Amino acid sequence: MNPALETASQKVRLDKWLWAARFFKTRRIATEAISGGKVHLNGQQTKPGKEIKVGSHLRIHKGALEWDIVVRILATKRRPAVEARAFYEEMPESIERREKLAEALRLERSLSPRRVQGRPNKKERRMIHRFTAKTE
Secondary structure (H helix, E strand, O other): OOOEEEEOOOOOOHHHHHOOOOOOOHHHHHHHHHOOEEEEOEEEEOOOOOOEEEEEEEEEEEOOEEEEEOOOOEEOOOOOOOHHHHEEEEEEHHHHHHHHHHEEEEEEEEHOOOOOOOOHHHHHHHHHHHHHOOOO
């Protein structure tokens, strides 16, 4: 067995597991999210140093997204994303909610006008001059 993956009898800190499972880019960000009440362990707010076990239920809020998962493998080292997905099992309702939200956001982006950032290019500048030109 890989030394980065622990057996069911061992425990791992919550912030370290969230980092290893790739929910957060750094342990510091994971710690801030836990301290800020964005992560619930077995239905309750918790501390970053709390040890989790296989079978622990986590609810993770990250921006508009929310994951409802059960820990399946304890990991102490960060693994590739494909392997990290095996560390947990996501509830079907959670998957459905996230897919609906992603579709709604995609639809909203397609309907909203595109914001132009930066300075106008040569063609846009000519159009602006034609539009604002004073006729006498």
